[in-house]
Amino acid sequence: MIVQELKALDLAGRSVSLAELAESGPVLFAFLRHFG
Amino acid sequence: MAGRLDEIRAAGARLMLVGNGSPGQAAKFAKGFPGVTVLTDPSLDTYRALGLRRGVGATLNPGSALSAVGAALRGNRQTSVEGDPWQQGGLLLLGPGGQVLYLQRNRGAGDRPDLDRALAVLGVGRKPVRRGRPEVT
Numbered sequence: 001m002i003v004q005e006l007k008a009l010d011l012a013g014r015s016v017s018l019a020e021l022a023e024s025g026p027v028l029f030a031f032l033r034h035f036g
Numbered sequence: 037m038a039g040r041l042d043e044i045r046a047a048g049a050r051l052m053l054v055g056n057g058s059p060g061q062a063a064k065f066a067k068g069f070p071g072v073t074v075l076t077d078p079s080l081d082t083y084r085a086l087g088l089r090r091g092v093g094a095t096l097n098p099g100s101a102l103s104a105v106g107a108a109l110r111g112n113r114q115t116s117v118e119g120d121p122w123q124q125g126g127l128l129l130l131g132p133g134g135q136v137l138y139l140q141r142n143r144g145a146g147d148r149p150d151l152d153r154a155l156a157v158l159g160v161g162r163k164p165v166r167r168g169r170p171e172v173t
Contacts, residue, residue: 003134006082008075011066013059016075018082019134026049026137026158029128030037030149031088033142034119035055035065035076 037149038069044151047158049129056080057119065118080120088141089124129154136170 006018021027037051044051052073055062059076066074077083083090127149129138138154150173152161157171 001085003136006085008054008077008082009059010075011059011063018130022130023132026129026131028044028049028051028154030053031125032053032055033123033125034117035057035061036118
């Protein structure tokens with residue numbers, strides 16, 4: 001797994017890198033089964 | 037998990053929720069979690085890269101049925117599925133430099149994120165795991 005390739009979309013639909021989000025400190029990403 | 041936000045922040049971490057519906061569905065969902073960043077991955081690419089399970093068997097099984105009954109008894113009712121109905125979740129604790137500190141892959145729909153184990157990696161509560169090796173379940 002290449003962490004730098006992990007991406008998601010923000011609420012505006014822009015692609016964001018999970019690794020970049022964690023650059024300023026640890027981030028706990030809770031992957032949900034689905035919304036709702 | 038969002039109910040333990042203070043604990044997560046006290047450990048020096050931020051919580052972000054990642055679903056797999058559309059950005060519009062994510063925005064609607066986010067209204068229920070003020071102060072928490074909500075992201076989405078409709079492509080499921082990141083779910084796959086993390087090895088998170090997906091399938092009918094993981095979603096519909098005796099364990100998930102028991103969990104659903106338990107949730108219903110606690111007053112939690114699932115109203116709709118906005119995203120992939122067969123995708124399972126998990127927990128990823130990522131540190132600076134792209135360091136995977138903890139990864140939990142849920143086995144089925146009844147699995148819950150083990151926040152205590154994730155926070156233990158940050159030195160909260162339980163004895164921290166060995167440095168340099170992520171804990172993967």
